[in-house]
Amino acid sequence: MFGLKSAEFSFAHNMFDEMPLSETTFPKRNLLHCKLGSRHLASNPRVALKSADLSPAHKMFDEMSLSDTFAWNSLIQSYLTSRDLHHVLFTYQQMLRRGVCPDRHTLPRVLAAVSGLSGGLFVGKQVHGHAIKLGFSHDQYVISALLEMYGKLDDIDRAKCLILDKSPRTNAVSWTLLARLYIREGKPSLAIDLFYQMLDSGAEIDSVALATAISAAAMLKSLKDGRILHQIARQRGLEFKVLVSNSLLKMYIDCGSIQDARAGFDRMPSRDIISWTEIIHAYVKKGGYSEGLKLFRRMITNGLKPDPFSISSILPACARVTANKQGKEIHGYLLRNRIDMNLTVLNALIDMYAKSGCIELASRMFAQLKHKDVISWTVMILGYSLHGRGDLAVDLCRELENELSAVRLDQLRYADVLRACSSARKIEEGKFYFNRIKAPEVAHYALMVGLLANAALFDEAMLFIQENKIERHAEVLRALLDGCRIHRRTDLGKRVAEQLSELEPLNAENYVLLSNWYAHNGKWDLVNKMRGMIGGMDLKPKKAYSWIESRNKVHVFRTGDVSHPRSQGIYWELECLMKKMEEEGQKPNADYSLHDVDEERDCIGVGHSEMLAISFGLISSKGSATVRVTKNHRVCRFCHESAKAISNIVGREIILKDPNRFHHFRDGLCSCGDFW
Incomplete structure (x- = not known):
């Protein structure tokens, strides 16, 4: 032709x-x-x-x-x-x-x-x-x-x-189409320039043209251009056209100004599912989980039916131990209202259950999936790893290879697989998957060092670090230090902690690690020296605290906290449990790890913040209800041993989540196998 x-x-x-x-x-x-x-x-x-x-x-x-x-x-x-x-x-x-x-x-x-x-x-x-x-x-x-x-x-x-x-x-249609082509080609600045030319030419500006220019400002993360375009929208009476309002909302969110985004959202006379989803997603992404959940409830109350994207946006807010109940409620709402749950939503539900401590429910949902993608598999692999079920995680890795042989894992998925191998202490499997990564990142190297160090293969770990020239990466040194702590390699651990302090002289956490190392070995003069150094350098170590949910309210505890209205009952319960542990010969030795610079050693006898939260959970619930606690620091050895003993004494499961994993304490044992 x-x-x-x-x-x-x-x-x-x-x-x-x-x-x-x-x-x-x-x-x-x-x-x-x-x-x-x-x-x-x-x-x-x-x-x-x-x-x-x-x-x-x-x-x-x-x-x-x-x-x-x-x-x-x-x-x-x-x-x-x-x-x-x-x-x-x-x-x-x-x-x-x-x-x-x-x-x-x-x-x-x-x-x-x-x-x-x-x-x-x-x-x-x-x-x-x-x-x-x-x-x-x-x-x-x-x-x-x-x-x-x-x-x-x-x-x-x-x-x-x-x-x-x-x-x-x-006309505006042609200008706008060209601007969209610029955006599609990754040239948002040219799209904005074209919009200003359009203004100068006297062409009529409609909501589509304005929304296109605003999306270009969002791509550039240019709050200045965004505010100018917002003013133009206001002057031309287009500010509250839903398309323009949603574009402004996303622009402010992408530019990091959630206050402006929320102000605009609250002023909108009409909101569609996109408006609600954008603001909910913004809060959840920035850690405003409670506000995100409140907005999600308001959206449903206003008669809007959630779509798969809005559901996927809110579920990460429920992927926390304290939000376990809300996650179940949302799942129940979806089932009762027969809302379509595509694979993205199902994967998000599995992830939510795994990260909120309900690994059994996550496992059941995963098994019932008719179709699985690579995200389904890796979400479950990571879930098993977090809950100390490394063997199951590695088995899933093998199944993943067989089921999705044509799929190549990305960098993030390989990291999840390596965590699974580390959790199960599967050395050869870890080496196999590491060697399949085309361009390993620092996180992958650190996971391999952690795998070797946790298995007490320190010579091999040191050789691996030297061969790959990664000794100047703090993440790698912390992974090596973890292995030293688990296997009590005092000399090597002290050297690594000192290296960390030299590498990051203004990072307070490195001095905390070194102080704890001295405390483990009873060198109290050096512990006091470290504490004085932290205070003298005006460094701010991260405060340790734990929290637990009871009757739809989150209760937060710090080390030695006496501010809670039920403090007397909390400490009384702990004293009774300590006495029983002593009678049964289960009371662990005190651990003087530094959690707060100004903490007193006297509080160590009844544990740190996690022990207060566990005690509150026991006196606030009845029967065999599981006690679920979250902590922002790694659990110390004393509290870990105490929680094991308490689970045996009271005959209840205690789930404690720290930044690295879940600890399921049951019948005097922990799911981590005392490797954490």
């Missing part, structure tokens, strides 16, 4: 100049018929069709009226809708051969087909020539189609010069 050479195309243009192009006088046999015949169509493999494919179309063409442009356009549209792009071009060829004149609706459809073909630029230029000769080059439908075609197949700036700069009747 479109096999014209440039010389032939020029000649065709001349012929167009010499002939009338009205529909009634369009010739049945003309140059286009001669030059765009089936011989030339077959010579172009990109647009050629097999004769067998064309026979039904030929029959249809024979039955169609030669002057019925609407019928030809309908046929072209049907092929375009079914993405049969070659038939679109062939039908256009037949339309021309039979003397039917294209109209302003024909050319945009043909150009849309050309845009979807590999190597369709030459064909598109010929159709552009047809548009010029037929007098449609200034038609807005045609201009938009030409912009889309050139923007996709050629150069956007060239498209602007060819079309917009030469068109006397350019």
Whole structure:
């Protein structure tokens, strides 16, 4: 069809100049018929069709009226809708051969087909020539189609010069389409410049044009441009058009100004599911879980039905031990209201249950999935690792290899797999997966060092660090120090802690680690020296605290805390438990780890903040209810041993989550196997 050479195309243009192009006088046999015949169509493999494919179309063409442009356009549209792009071009060829004149609706459809073909630029230029000769080059439908075609197949700036700069009747649609093409090509600054040119040209600004410019400011994270565009929206009465409001909301969120985003959200007279989802997602992403949950409840109260994206946005807020109940409530709401749960939502539910301490429910949901993707598998692998079930996690790694053999894991997924191997202390499996990573990052190296150190393979770990020249990375040294702590490698641990302090001299946590190391070895003069150094350098170690939920309220405890209204009962319960532990010979030795610079050693006898939270959980619940506690620091050895003993004394499960893992204390044992 479109096999014209440039010389032939020029000649065709001349012929167009010499002939009338009205529909009634369009010739049945003309140059286009001669030059765009089936011989030339077959010579172009990109647009050629097999004769067998064309026979039904030929029959249809024979039955169609030669002057019925609407019928030809309908046929072209049907092929375009079914993405049969070659038939679109062939039908256009037949339309021309039979003397039917294209109209302003024909050319945009043909150009849309050309845009979807590999190597369709030459064909598109010929159709552009047809548009010029037929007098449609200034038609807005045609201009938009030409912009889309050139923007996709050629150069956007060239498209602007060819079309917009030469068109006397350019409107907001054309400007906006070009701006969107700039955004699609990753050139948001040019999209904003184009919007300002549009303003200067006097073109009418609509909500779509404004929303496009705002999205460009969001991509640039330019709060300055965003505020200017917000002012323009306000001046032109477009601020509260839902499309503009949602674009402003996202722009403020992407620019890091959640206060402006919330102010705009609260002022919106009408909000759709996108508005609610954006603000909920923003709060959850920044750690404002409680506010995110409140907004989600308000959205439902206002009569909006959550969609998969809004559900996936709120579930991470429930992926915490204290939000276990809310997560179950949301799951129940989805089931009761028969809301569609696609794989993304199901994966988010599994992740929520795993991270909120309900690994059994997560495992059950995973087993019931009819279709699993790589996220399904790795969410469950990480879940098992967090809960000290490394063997199950490694088994899933093997299953993942068998089930999704064609899928290549990304960097994040490999990190989850390495954590599973570390949790199970599977050395060979860990080496196997590490060697499959094409470009390991520091996190992968640290996980491998941790795997070796936790298995007491310190010589191999040190050799691995030297060979890969990663000794100057704090993350790697911390992984090595963990192994030293578990296996009581005093000399090596002291050297590593000192290296950390030299590497990051202003990181208070490194001095805390070194202080704790001295405390473990009874060197109290050095412990006091470290504490004085931390205070003298005005460093601020992270305060240790634990929290627990009871009757829809979160209760927070610090080391030696006496501010809670039920403190007397909490300490009394702890004293009783300590006495029972002593009677049964289970009371562990005191651990003088530094959790707060100003803490008193006297509080160590009844434990740190996690012990206060556990005691509160025991006196606030009845029967065999599980006690669920979260702590922002790693649990110390004294509290770990105490929790094991308490679970045996009271006959209840205690789940304690620290930054690295879940500890399930049951019948005097812990799921971590005392490796944490």
